[in-house]
Amino acid sequence: MVTDVYDTAIIGGGPAGLSAALVLGRSLRRVIVFDSGRYRNERSCALHCFLGHDGIAPHELLDLSRAQLRRYDTVECKRELVTSISRDGENFVICPDSELPLRARTVLVATGVVDELPPIVGIEAFFGRSVHVCPYCDGWEYRNAPVAVLGRGAKGVGLARMLHHWSADLVLCTHGSSGLSQDDRDKLRQRGIPIHEEKVARLEGRDGQLEALVFESGDVVNRKAIFFNTDQHPRSALLESLGCTYQAHGVECDEDGATSVPGVYVAGDASRDVQLIIIAAAEGARAALAINTALLQDDYAQRL
Ligand SMILES: Cc1cc2nc3c(=O)[nH]c(=O)nc-3n(C[C@H](O)[C@H](O)[C@H](O)COP(=O)(O)OP(=O)(O)OC[C@H]3O[C@@H](n4cnc5c(N)ncnc54)[C@H](O)[C@@H]3O)c2cc1C
Known part of the structure; x- marks a missing residue:
């Protein structure tokens, strides 16, 4: 009724x-x-x-x-x-x-x-604490700090170029095949942004605060935050x-x-x-x- x-x-x-x-x-x-x-x-x-x-x-x-x-x-x-x-x-x-x-x-x-969170085991525990979507919302807190961008192709490059404004201590992680053109790679290299194309095996940190990304090879990259735009x-x-x-x-x-x-x-x-x-x-x-x-x-x- x-x-x-x-x-x-x-x-x-x-x-x-x-x-x-x-x-x-x-x-x-x-x-x-x-x-x-x-x-x-x-x-x-x-x-x-x-x-x-x-x-x-x-x-x-x-x-x-x-x-x-x-x-x-x-x-x-x-x-x-x-x-x-x-x-x-x-x-x-x-x-x-x-x-x-x-x-x-x-x-x-x-x-x-x-x-839609990137498909990395355990990422939920860091989301909103040290894994972020928006540089305008959370970039200030990581100015000049070691930060990773997680993203592929043009979207990943776009976010990396934007976030570079907040911190030059930046790496781009594509979590598998990057989809990057040679031009993209050249532009990132000119800005001193390394590219990690290997898959991320897990994230390390405590109480939602990220400390490192661990790649499938066992390589570790210490970072305080990840920004993504999936x-x-x-x-x-x-x-x-x-x-x-x-x-x-x-x-x-x-x-x-x-x-x-x-x-x-x-x-x-x-x-x-x-x-x-x-x-x-x-x-x-x-x-x-x-x-x-x-x-x-x-x-x-x-x-x-
Ligand atoms: C981790 C994170 C951090 C952010 N930080 C910032 C920040 O610092 N500053 C900033 O400006 N923006 C920030 N944002 C963006 C911000 O959260 C959004 O822009 C904002 O919440 C949008 O408001 P909204 O009212 O459209 O949606 P929401 O805030 O998502 O609200 C949606 C509402 O709809 C309700 N709803 C959905 N479906 C139904 C249904 N079927 N029946 C009844 N109710 C329903 C939900 O319960 C909720 O009440 C952040 C986003 C994320 C993911």
Whole structure:
């Protein structure tokens, strides 16, 4: 049985979803936020590049945001996985994992992405502590320190060239066949970046702090951190199941996050290439403005 109609159902309680909830709640919109409790940076100890909050723990930012949302009786937050969303006439039907379905006039999907870790035994223990994805987020902590880039082909070279700005004490590890052209090799050599094409057998360190990469031959390279840029995939398939169209870079949407399906919006890592918390929050706020504008138009049309 479907019990209730909200103005907006927000799927995702990370920075993008919570920011949208704040703007919509303050716009007197009845909002429900679903949060399955899995955040992209949950393994990290400290977040950076967020003005006013630089260096705080990721969970602290979320706790603070949720506490501020509790001031607004227009916003409900649920710790629930959403398993499906479908259209029912003018509204959407949201199906949470363990509660009754409910209806909403609009939907914002802010469900983030999952990083696909390089296939190296034990790497999970270091992820977010000394194995990182983003030089802007964590490069400062390793400025001029011994660092490895893990990556193949053009992506690996691109990350190595970027990270060289933070530390010249850099090696590129391709964990098998490198896919590097002679031109790539020449450019790396000019910058003094050695290439290790051998497979990494294991990582050594303690309490999440990397100390060394051990190669299959037994060779050891002492490093304080690894940066990698392998693939990622959406944490949920909700946009796809709603029929949103995709382009090469991801889901198709306009600058406000409006997707190809009327009434369905997207924000945060699920939507765009620049993946920073402050940008996810800004995208959530921007989508919220667009949603409220669309709801206002709808409200006025119904009154005429
Ligand atoms: C290790 C690491 C460190 C990082 N450090 C930084 C940093 O220092 N600074 C920075 O700016 N960025 C950093 N980032 C990037 C940052 O984590 C993301 O840009 C940011 O989390 C994106 O926010 P989001 O709200 O889009 O997604 P997320 O924070 O991933 O939140 C997704 C939300 O969707 C929910 N969800 C997913 N599917 C469902 C479903 N079906 N039903 C209900 N809920 C669902 C999840 O539970 C979660 O609440 C880091 C990333 C990583 C991997």
